[in-house]
Amino acid sequence: MLRSLDGRLALWHFRRLTCTRIRVWARERVPGHLWDQLKVEADVSDRDVDIVEVRPPWDGVGEHTRFPIARLRYRQSTGRWAIYWRDRNLKFHEYQRKRATTNIQALLDHIETSDDPIFWG
Numbered sequence: 487m488l489r490s491l492d493g494r495l496a497l498w499h500f501r502r503l504t505c506t507r508i509r510v511w512a513r514e515r516v517p518g519h520l521w522d523q524l525k526v527e528a529d530v531s532d533r534d535v536d537i538v539e540v541r542p543p544w545d546g547v548g549e550h551t552r553f554p555i556a557r558l559r560y561r562q563s564t565g566r567w568a569i570y571w572r573d574r575n576l577k578f579h580e581y582q583r584k585r586a587t588t589n590i591q592a593l594l595d596h597i598e599t600s601d602d603p604i605f606w607g
Contacts, residue, residue: 501560504560504567504590505528505530505535507590507591508528508530508535508537508558508590508594509527509528509530511528511591511594512526512527512528512537513525513526513527515598522542523541523542524539524540524541525539525540525541526538526539526540526555527540527552529552533559533560534557534558534559534570535557535558535559536554536556536557536558537554537555537556537557537558537597538552538553538554538555539552539553539555540552540553541553554572554576554578555572555597555605555606556569556570556571556572556581556597556605557569557570557571557572557578558570558590558593561586564586565588566586566587566588567586567587567588567590567593568580568581568586568593569581569584569593569596569597571604571605581604583600583602584596584600
């Protein structure tokens with residue numbers, strides 16, 4: 487029982503550190519002086535981390551829009567993270583051009599520098 491608890495605690499700690507790293511990466515995508523016009527954020531759920539572009543309403547009224555750029559999903563069975571892309575129907579599909587990896591920074595770098603319009607248009 488203790489070994490199982492230690493494993494779950496280690497996994498929780500690992501995911502927490504990784505999600506913090508993703509949030510910092512997202513925040514650094516846009517210079518601070520532009521945050522009133524555009525932000526990139528990471529929305530964390532139990533299974534996924536969504537990278538979203540956040541913009542204020544064009545007329546200054548109402549909620550900010552949150553446009554999903556990519557999804558990162560951790561597979562506990564393999565210990566690897568994978569990238570998912572969003573289609574026009576708001577469904578996510580595994581991105582086949584970059585293999586799942588234990589190196590989350592490699593996936594973040596790919597999203598940022600791949601020049602694939604599937605992420606940043």
